[in-house]
Amino acid sequence: MREALKKIGLYWQPLGGNNPDQISGHCYRYTDIRSAGRNGQKSSVSLLVDLGKFDNYQALGVKNATAAVPDIREILADKKNAPQALLLTHSHPDHLNGIIHYLKAGYRLPPVYGGKYTLMILYDLLCEFNIPRRLWPKFHVIRAGDKFTFGSLSVDVVSSSHTCFDSFGFLISSQDVCVYHTGDMKIDQTTCFRKSTDLKMLKQAASKIDYVVADFYGISSDGLAVQERSTYLRLVHLIQSVQKNKIFIPVYPTHPEMYLIAFMAALKCKKNVVFYGNVDFFTYLKMVVDYGLSFENMAKNRIKVSYSHDKEALLPLKDDYVVIGTFNELPDVFEANRKNSFGIITASTFFNPLKGQFNLHNIKFVTVDDYPELQGYGHAFWGDVEKLNQTLEQKACFIPTHCPVFMIDDVRELAQTCDVRLLPQTPQNNQIFRLEKERASLAFSAPAKWLAVVYNSPDSAFFTEVLQKPTSGKGFLKRTISRKRCQKKFKSFMIKRKKRK
Numbered sequence: 001m002r003e004a005l006k007k008i009g010l011y012w013q014p015l016g017g018n019n020p021d022q023i024s025g026h027c028y029r030y031t032d033i034r035s036a037g038r039n040g041q042k043s044s045v046s047l048l049v050d051l052g053k054f055d056n057y058q059a060l061g062v063k064n065a066t067a068a069v070p071d072i073r074e075i076l077a078d079k080k081n082a083p084q085a086l087l088l089t090h091s092h093p094d095h096l097n098g099i100i101h102y103l104k105a106g107y108r109l110p111p112v113y114g115g116k117y118t119l120m121i122l123y124d125l126l127c128e129f130n131i132p133r134r135l136w137p138k139f140h141v142i143r144a145g146d147k148f149t150f151g152s153l154s155v156d157v158v159s160s161s162h163t164c165f166d167s168f169g170f171l172i173s174s175q176d177v178c179v180y181h182t183g184d185m186k187i188d189q190t191t192c193f194r195k196s197t198d199l200k201m202l203k204q205a206a207s208k209i210d211y212v213v214a215d216f217y218g219i220s221s222d223g224l225a226v227q228e229r230s231t232y233l234r235l236v237h238l239i240q241s242v243q244k245n246k247i248f249i250p251v252y253p254t255h256p257e258m259y260l261i262a263f264m265a266a267l268k269c270k271k272n273v274v275f276y277g278n279v280d281f282f283t284y285l286k287m288v289v290d291y292g293l294s295f296e297n298m299a300k301n302r303i304k305v306s307y308s309h310d311k312e313a314l315l316p317l318k319d320d321y322v323v324i325g326t327f328n329e330l331p332d333v334f335e336a337n338r339k340n341s342f343g344i345i346t347a348s349t350f351f352n353p354l355k356g357q358f359n360l361h362n363i364k365f366v367t368v369d370d371y372p373e374l375q376g377y378g379h380a381f382w383g384d385v386e387k388l389n390q391t392l393e394q395k396a397c398f399i400p401t402h403c404p405v406f407m408i409d410d411v412r413e414l415a416q417t418c419d420v421r422l423l424p425q426t427p428q429n430n431q432i433f434r435l436e437k438e439r440a441s442l443a444f445s446a447p448a449k450w451l452a453v454v455y456n457s458p459d460s461a462f463f464t465e466v467l468q469k470p471t472s473g474k475g476f477l478k479r480t481i482s483r484k485r486c487q488k489k490f491k492s493f494m495i496k497r498k499k500r501k
């Protein structure tokens, strides 16, 4: 791998975001090689972006494994090109939780740079896993608009619309090449309580951005990704029109923006709020409060807010409330029935048991099948990619990530129709590309590995190498995007555009 980094230039390497099919375990490396001094000496700067866990670890077939992570052991051991920083785009486990397992396995990591909320989540994980403080990497809190320099590389922090607070992208610039690493994002300019994707900053930087390492997770949907405002308006409309006393709105635990949107909708409709859910939900809810948002301040005595669903706690709410949280059952205390209750389900499969409960009690409910805008969505649709491409004046070359490799092969024709320029060669994990202003070339290729994580004791993690290969139909994440369906969709998007032209 080291041999590949001989020539002067900027190199990009995906380690987890470009899998054969299922997508998670994100980690990417940027290395800049420059000449330094007269005797042909070279300087090297490496940065890592994200270190997530691979969700479908069960499919790897390693006995007693509890997680899997991308293999960056060689990168960490390479003294010459050791990463100087680990930049974190956001707090989701597939971008963050690999850190924990590496520390547990005895590795030391470079200083981490992340938003306040991201580092709050990381802090919580470090405590939960009992990692001794002396092993913690250094924390650097970053904000949108910050600029850092690491040797010959500079990094600008760009705000991104995603489903958690402090989601960022990065402009990573060497002497002659600039890459916009988007992180998970959509274009949505209506995010609540946090900065949206900074289109103004991107427009200003358009002339210098050569590549976009882009989130392609949602590109099999057309148009722009669901806006938070659309979710809010739909919730308000539903709460007002059904005229029931008790409204149940289950939300996905790692999407705190949905807690807020549902809360704002309840407030608009002057309905009290009961937060109710599992441990995960209350952990994230506490994080939102610690981050600085106060539901009481927002309520300003217009509605009552309860964090408990005891009989006594519910009494002052006078049977008029919205229940917000991660729940799959309806405890008796809510006395929910056909006459007084209504359900609004905001995720496609997560709340299937709850649907069963609604049916059992004859309670009417709507789902994302009825109103797709009910589901908060954090990733770019194809329309977002087009919009980003326009914002960047169609000058940048897109390097797709966060999607199965086959999707990149299949979207090429559509991309061409829409004047979205893609990296000619479909990138796969563990390959290294040398990014020049005018062209990119493959500098290294070797099979990528996952490291299955087994805990022999709570204090020591042990890694087992497994080659990365398709895992569809195996493990607990059996679902994957079917190639056929994807191809069909891209065809239909193309026909639509050709008709328009």
Ligand SMILES: [Zn+2]
Pocket (backbone or CB within 6 Å): 090, 092, 162, 184, 378
């Ligand atoms: Zn995410």
